[in-house]
Every structure is written in C-alpha cells, then in structure tokens.
Amino acid sequence: MALTGIEIFKHLPKTNCKDCGFPTCLAFAMKLAAKQASLEDCPHASDEAKDFLGAASAPPVRKVVVGAGDAAWTLGEETVLFRHEKKFVNPSAYAIQVADEDPELAAKVAAIAAFKVDRVGEDYGVNLIALQDASGDAGTFSAAVKTVVEAAPKLGLVLATRKVDLVEAGLAACEGKNPLVYGADADNIDALLPLVKGKASLVVSASDLNVLSDLAEKATGAGVEDLILDPMPANAREALERLTQIRRLAIKKNYKPFGYPLWMSAVHEDPQIEGTLATIGTMKYASVILLSELRAWEMLGLLTGRLNIYTDPQKPMQVEQKVYEVGNVNGESPLIVTTNFALTYFIVAGEIENSKVATRLAVQDVEGLSVLTAWAAGKFTASKIAEFIKESGVASNLTRKEVILPGYVSVLSGTLEEKLGGDWKVVVGPREANQLPQFLKTCAQG
Amino acid sequence: MAVEILKENYAGKVLSMTIGVGDRAVTVGGATALPFHSFEGEVGNRPLIAYEVLDTVPEDPPASLQEELESVWDDPVKWAKYCQDEQGARAIALRLVSTDPDGQDASPESAAETVKKVLDAIDIPLVILGCFKEAKDGPVLKAAADAARGCNCLIGKAQEENYKTIAAAATANGHKLIAFSNLDFNLAKQINILLSQADFDINNIVTDPTASALGYGLEYTYSVIERIRAAGLMQNDAMMQPPMFLDLSSVVWKVKEVKASEEDLPEWGDRTERAVHWEAATATSLLMAGAEIMVMTSPRAIQTVEKTIDQLMA
Numbered sequence: 001m002a003l004t005g006i007e008i009f010k011h012l013p014k015t016n017c018k019d020c021g022f023p024t025c026l027a028f029a030m031k032l033a034a035k036q037a038s039l040e041d042c043p044h045a046s047d048e049a050k051d052f053l054g055a056a057s058a059p060p061v062r063k064v065v066v067g068a069g070d071a072a073w074t075l076g077e078e079t080v081l082f083r084h085e086k087k088f089v090n091p092s093a094y095a096i097q098v099a100d101e102d103p104e105l106a107a108k109v110a111a112i113a114a115f116k117v118d119r120v121g122e123d124y125g126v127n128l129i130a131l132q133d134a135s136g137d138a139g140t141f142s143a144a145v146k147t148v149v150e151a152a153p154k155l156g157l158v159l160a161t162r163k164v165d166l167v168e169a170g171l172a173a174c175e176g177k178n179p180l181v182y183g184a185d186a187d188n189i190d191a192l193l194p195l196v197k198g199k200a201s202l203v204v205s206a207s208d209l210n211v212l213s214d215l216a217e218k219a220t221g222a223g224v225e226d227l228i229l230d231p232m233p234a235n236a237r238e239a240l241e242r243l244t245q246i247r248r249l250a251i252k253k254n255y256k257p258f259g260y261p262l263w264m265s266a267v268h269e270d271p272q273i274e275g276t277l278a279t280i281g282t283m284k285y286a287s288v289i290l291l292s293e294l295r296a297w298e299m300l301g302l303l304t305g306r307l308n309i310y311t312d313p314q315k316p317m318q319v320e321q322k323v324y325e326v327g328n329v330n331g332e333s334p335l336i337v338t339t340n341f342a343l344t345y346f347i348v349a350g351e352i353e354n355s356k357v358a359t360r361l362a363v364q365d366v367e368g369l370s371v372l373t374a375w376a377a378g379k380f381t382a383s384k385i386a387e388f389i390k391e392s393g394v395a396s397n398l399t400r401k402e403v404i405l406p407g408y409v410s411v412l413s414g415t416l417e418e419k420l421g422g423d424w425k426v427v428v429g430p431r432e433a434n435q436l437p438q439f440l441k442t443c444a445q446g
Numbered sequence: 447m448a449v450e451i452l453k454e455n456y457a458g459k460v461l462s463m464t465i466g467v468g469d470r471a472v473t474v475g476g477a478t479a480l481p482f483h484s485f486e487g488e489v490g491n492r493p494l495i496a497y498e499v500l501d502t503v504p505e506d507p508p509a510s511l512q513e514e515l516e517s518v519w520d521d522p523v524k525w526a527k528y529c530q531d532e533q534g535a536r537a538i539a540l541r542l543v544s545t546d547p548d549g550q551d552a553s554p555e556s557a558a559e560t561v562k563k564v565l566d567a568i569d570i571p572l573v574i575l576g577c578f579k580e581a582k583d584g585p586v587l588k589a590a591a592d593a594a595r596g597c598n599c600l601i602g603k604a605q606e607e608n609y610k611t612i613a614a615a616a617t618a619n620g621h622k623l624i625a626f627s628n629l630d631f632n633l634a635k636q637i638n639i640l641l642s643q644a645d646f647d648i649n650n651i652v653t654d655p656t657a658s659a660l661g662y663g664l665e666y667t668y669s670v671i672e673r674i675r676a677a678g679l680m681q682n683d684a685m686m687q688p689p690m691f692l693d694l695s696s697v698v699w700k701v702k703e704v705k706a707s708e709e710d711l712p713e714w715g716d717r718t719e720r721a722v723h724w725e726a727a728t729a730t731s732l733l734m735a736g737a738e739i740m741v742m743t744s745p746r747a748i749q750t751v752e753k754t755i756d757q758l759m760a
C-alpha cells in the first residue's frame with residue numbers, strides 16, 4: 001500500500017532540522033512517498049515511525065524463501081493482480097512428488113535434479129522435491145529425507161506430511177536446509193508451530209477461508225511468519241476463485257493473514273489435465289505448484305508459460321547489437337541478419353548450433369522486437385540493416401559478400417541489395433528458424 | 447474471524463452472441479464478471495472451441511497432428527463430419543487456405559463450393575476463415591458469405607484494409623463478424639468503432655486481438671485480452687464488450703516445441719504429449735485472460751481443454 005507524503009509526514013519529528021538534507025520534514029516526506037529517499041536519512045525518526053513506515057512499505061505479499069544456499073528459491077513479494085500493471089515479481093516454484101518408501105527414490109530424485117531445459121539462454125528446471133510420507137513411519141521418512149538431500153543438493157525440499165512425529169524426524173534429518181513443511185491444519189498446528197519455528201517455512205491449509213485466516217494469524221502469533229497458504233481447492237473453479245480472493249484481499253486491502261505466497265496442487269490422474277491445472281496456477285497467483293511426477297514435456301510447457309507471464313510488460317528482453325560468431329567461423333561461413341529480441345536471437349542461434357554449420361549472426365538493435373514486429377514498426381528496414389552491416393565491418397572477414405535475410409522480410413531483399421551496394425548479394429532464408437539447419441547445410445554444400 | 451470477500455462491482459458485461467441455427471446453435475459471452483469468477487457475477491455461456499478444418503491437405507504438418515488427423519484431412523467434408531460425429535465438436539472452423547494467392551490461389555467460387563458442401567454435411571455452427579491476405583479475403587469471404595446465406599456463420603477476419611467488403615457481406619447474408627486487430631488494445635477498439643460507424647451492429651462482432659502461442663508472445667496476447675476485459679467490465683466501455691475470439695491453430699502448430707522430434711531433443715520429452723500440451727496450455731492461459739471462442743486443431747488438446755472448462759464451470 002503506497003502512502004502519500006502527507007501520511008508519512010504525520011509520523012516525522014516535524015522539526016525541520018534539515019539533517020536529512022531536505023529543507024523541511026514535509027519535503028523529505030514527499031521524497032519518501034516518491035521512493036526517492038530512505039527513512040534512514042532522518043536520524044531523528046522514532047521507532048514508532050520506523051515500524052509504521054516499514055510495515056507500510058513492505059510488499060503486501062510477504063517474501064518467503066524456501067531452501068538454503070544454492071537451493072534457495074524466493075516466493076511472494078507480489079504487488080499487483082494483473083501483469084499489465086507491473087511485472088510479477090517472484091516466479092512460481094514447481095514441486096514434484098516422490099514417496100518416502102519408493103525403492104527407487106534416490107534414482108528418481110537424481111533424475112528430477114538433473115532435468116533442465118534451455119530457454120532464452122538460461123537453464124531452467126524443477127524447483128522443489130515434495131517428499132510424501134507414504135510409509136507413515138518416522139524412521140523411513142527421515143532416511144528418505146537424507147536420501148533426497150544427498151541426491152538433489154540444489155533443490156528445495158518439501159516435507160509433505162501432517163504427522164507431527166514425522167515432521168520432527170524429517171526436520172532433524174535436514175538441519176539448516178530450510179525446508180517447507182506441508183503442512184499445518186486445524187488439528188496439528190499447535191504441535192507444529194514450535195517445531196518449525198526458525199527452521200522451516202510452513203504451509204497452512206484449510207478449504208474454508210475463515211479457518212485459513214485464523215490459522216495464519218495463529219502462526220504469526222506464535223512467531224512463525226514464513227507461511228504459505230493452501231486453500232485446498234477441489235477443482236479448477238475453486239482454485240481460481242480462492243487464489244483470486246486471497247490475493248485480492250492481500251493487495252487491495254492489505255489483509256495481513258492473506259499476505260503470503262500461495263500453494264496449489266495440480267495433481268490429477270490425467271497428465272494432460274494436470275498440465276492445464278498447473279497452467280492455471282502459474283497464470284493465477286500460485287507460488288508453489290505441486291505435480292505428481294516429472295514429465296519433460298509438461299515441465300517444458302510450464303517453465304515457458306512461467307517465463308512468459310513473469311516478464312516485464314514494459315520492456316522486452318534484449319541482447320546486445322553485434323555480429324555474433326556461432327561455431328568456428330572462417331571467411332566462407334554464412335552471414336545471417338536478425339533482430340535483438342532475446343527470444344528471436346536465442347531461437348536463431350540455437351538452430352544455427354543445431355545445423356553444425358559455423359555462422360556469423362548479425363543481430364541488429366531494434367529495441368527488442370521480433371523480426372515481423374520490428375519490420376512493421378519501421379525499425380528493421382533495408383537502410384537500417386545496410387547501415388548496421390556496413391558499420392560492423394563484417395565485410396572484411398568474408399570471402400563472399402553475402403547476407404541471409406529472414407524469410408518473413410523477403411520484401412526487403414531488393415532494396416537491401418541496393419543499399420548495401422558494391423558486390424553484396426542478399427539471399428532470402430526460410431521463414432521459420434527450425435528450417436534453418438536444412439537451409440544452412442545446403443548453403444554450405446552449394 | 448470472518449473473512450470479508452472483496453467483490454468487484456462490474457459496471458459492464460460481455461455481450462452475448464449466437465452462431466449457427468436450429469437445435470445446435472451456440473451462444474457465447476454474457477459474463478458479468480472476470481472469467482469464471484462465479485463468486486461475484488454471472489460467468490455467462492460456456493466458452494466455445496471450434497475444430498479447425500482446412501480446405502486442403504495441410505502442408506508440412508507436425509507428426510502428432512498427422513497421427514490424429516491424417517485419415518480425414520484429405521477432404522474437408524470428411525474432416526468436418528469426423529469432428530462433429532466422432533469428436534463431439536460444438537462448432538467447426540473452416541479455413542480456406544486454398545485461396546492464398548501465394549499458394550494455390552483458388553478462386554472465390556471454388557471456396558464457396560467447399561463452404562456449401564461442408565454446411566450440407568454438418569448441423570453445428572460454422573466459422574469461415576479466409577487465407578488472411580487482406581486483398582484476397584474480401585472477395586473470398588463475400589462469396590463464402592453468399593453461399594452460407596441464412597446459416598448464421600461467423601466469418602472473418604475483417605481487418606482495417608478490408609472490413610467494409612466483409613462486413614457488408616455479413617450483413618447481407620445474416621452472419622456474424624470477426625474483427626481482427628494487431629495485438630494492441632487501442633487498435634482492437636478502433637476496428638469496432640470503424641465497424642459501428644459503418645452501421646455494423648456491435649452485437650454481431652467478436653474481437654480477435656491476435657493469438658500468440660505459448661513461448662512466442664503469449665504474454666502480449668494475455669495482457670491485451672485482460673485489458674480489453676477490464677475496459678468492458680469495469681469501465682463499461684461499450685466498444686470493448688464483444689466476445690473474444692482467438693485463432694490458436696494459426697500460431698501453435700508452426701512452433702518448434704510442437705514439431706521437434708524426440709531424437710533431436712530428448713530433454714523435451716514425448717513429442718505427442720508435448721504438442722497436445724502446447725495447444726492446451728496456450729488455450730488454458732487465454733481462457734484465464736478472457737477468451738470466449740477459440741479455434742483449435744488437435745482433438746486431444748481440445749478434449750483436455752473441454753475437461754478443464756468443465757472444472758472451471760463446475
């Protein structure tokens with residue numbers, strides 16, 4: 001909840017002593033409201049003022065970190081309901097279920113930990129292992145916790161049990177790992193709170209929002225603040241409604257008991273439905289999404305959707321303008337031109353790698369737009385491409401002055417050849433980058 | 447403590463619109479709240495998925511679609527009947543790709559023939575899509591609209607360059623219209639205003655704000671739809687209230703994630719499941735934002751989304 005300068009002013013000393021560097025307390029308050037100054041700059045602010053302003057400037061959804069060290073994953077800190085208002089902050093974590101008595105536990109967990117996909121130049125994978133208490137036995141559970149920690153040192157851990165003795169045994173087996181305990185309900189919360197305090201974050205769950213709110217307050221009352229809320233929806237409608245209701249109250253009303261990241265189980269017997277349920281969670285406020293098993297095709301889709309929805313609506317991801325060299329290029333290597341939209345660059349560079357034909361990739365700055373968008377916006381024109389190619393000096397490295405144009409902008413080829421002048425030749429490439437390997441191989445042969 | 451649920455007061459509503467005739471006509475739209483927010487308003491009619499049918503054998507289709515549809519796609523009538531009778535389709539979207547001037551360049555008359563044949567074979571509503579080249583779509587959709595006279599089809603896409611011809615053909619033959627704009631909130635409004643100024647009834651329009659596939663600009667489409675919905679519902683902007691139409695088939699089936707084989711990219715997992723998921727996840731995301739009519743291709747993906755909608759409307 002943003003405060004106005006006047007609201008902040010009420011809590012300042014009102015002495016106008018100027019120690020903050022501003023002429024008056026009011027002027028300072030205005031700067032604070034605009035987030036251009038920090039309260040620390042006023043040496044005379046009271047503790048009451050610090051508490052008040054600290055609480056008011058804290059995001060309406062608390063930051064909760066699950067895991068420690070390399071395995072840490074930050075959740076929460078969201079400030080808006082719709083991504084066109086402002087960037088969503090901390091991407092959802094995907095948690096995969098495994099059973100403590102599974103004879104292949106170690107191998108399964110290692111496979112989950114090893115899974116990764118490359119999207120837009122970065123590796124993404126699963127975030128959490130959710131260890132289920134299928135055995136119901138504390139010894140088995142704590143041994144399984146050790147197995148998981150060893151097999152997946154870089155993933156966070158969910159101790160998925162409601163049994164108090166298992167939580168205790170599990171926590172003892174992963175000291176310092178800051179796991180997430182799933183979880184507390186009306187029956188076990190009193191016993192769990194002292195166990196998790198300072199050691200783990202806690203999921204509180206209840207299908208009734210009144211009960212959920214009470215449980216959250218009870219936890220904070222006991223000093224356990226790292227909470228995640230699960231409103232336990234039975235279907236997609238309930239999931240969407242409850243996640244929306246909770247998040248809306250947190251953001252619009254600063255309703256404290258709901259100011260926490262949210263949990264949603266997408267587990268479903270039909271893997272495809274599990275995929276759409278997890279998609280709903282990703283789009284609609286779930287911070288931890290539980291999946292029944294690792295399926296590469298599903299993770300690829302979910303991670304991609306998450307990447308889409310957690311991007312800044314104001315500025316597209318971009319790469320630097322220059323002539324990139326993919327592979328060991330020489331004078332004969334083909335030269336390709338494209339735009340500096342990160343997605344475009346990584347798709348095209350990836351396909352060049354697939355082709356195994358060393359290639360020069362001239363990436364033009366068009367403020368991060370895709371090929372067609374940049375063309376339609378007048379930023380990827382024949383004269384601009386020609387100017388860039390000439391200034392890059394790439395010609396001196398080539399035995400043949402030839403440049404390959406994306407198929408979608410084939411209309412530019414004639415004018416580009418003119419603008420480049422001299423003995424330049426423009427070749428029109430295929431439209432989709434996935435046809436590039438075939439195309440480059442034929443180029444290389446011809 | 448009793449939690450007081452915060453309910454939004456919506457000033458506007460999504461217009462409702464019926465396509466098709468007889469028992470199997472379908473009505474979409476009518477919501478008085480954000481998508482599936484039944485706790486604070488009417489969710490309106492069930493979103494409609496129209497099964498894509500091409501008028502020629504698809505060029506370079508992904509292997510997973512081949513597995514599902516190869517036995518029917520040599521003939522649009524067979525394909526449409528298969529979707530209606532075997533898959534339980536509630537609507538068909540016939541895409542007249544053969545008319546593409548850069549492809550077969552088939553005549554408007556031959557396209558109209560196909561439309562007639564398909565209409566004779568089905569009793570569910572028909573969406574008629576041109577080849578999406580402005581100059582050619584005018585005459586093609588006019589001929590198609592004449593041929594489908596009285597069948598209350600949904601035709602398009604009408605763009606700034608050709609909307610007059612297509613809107614006139616729709617009015618003359620009693621059809622509904624897809625108003626297309628390029629992924630921009632203001633342009634989506636602009637085309638509706640232009641159509642209204644040309645005396646085309648806003649109640650007969652669906653808004654196509656440009657679909658994009660998961661991983662290929664999905665977030666832009668998502669946010670444009672959310673903003674249009676907010677304008678229609680919260681600000682009661684009359685030009686932003688038509689149902690939302692998304693042509694997923696035209697964007698999903700060319701991306702690498704639905705095409706690449708497991709041999710090439712083992713880390714991406716099962717190709718068939720991946721392709722089905724890609725279309726279903728794209729659709730589900732757009733449903734969250736506010737899609738009312740979607741054109742989709744894979745029967746399995748459609749069934750996945752239908753089951754998800756069952757849950758969302760439970």
Ligand code: B12
Pocket residue numbers: 316336337338339341343344347348368369370371372373374375376377404405406407408429430431432433434436628629630633656657658659662663666697
């Ligand atoms: C997202 C999007 C936007 C976003 C911008 C996102 C971005 N960062 O670029 C926004 C909303 C800003 C936008 C705006 C506009 N857009 Co726009 N947009 C899209 C959309 C949906 C997806 C673009 C995308 O992300 N593609 C993915 C990237 C990876 O594709 P790509 O760069 O083309 O790369 C592919 C190929 O070209 C190839 N490739 C790339 N380089 C090379 C090089 C070689 C040698 C080869 C062989 C291949 C190759 O590989 C890639 C994968 O195959 C497309 C429609 C669509 N589905 O494609 C419309 C689209 C590109 N936009 C379009 C238009 C008209 C516009 C606007 C002018 C309209 C407007 N609303 O004002 C504006 C212009 C922007 C401005 N004024 O600043 C039109 C272009 C029409 C045309 N044919 O000219 C499109 C095609 C929509 C349509 N169907 O009409 N847009």
Ligand code: SF4
Pocket residue numbers: 012013014015016017018019020021022023024025028041042043044045
């Ligand atoms: S330092 Fe504090 S008390 Fe002094 S003028 Fe600034 S705000 Fe006021």
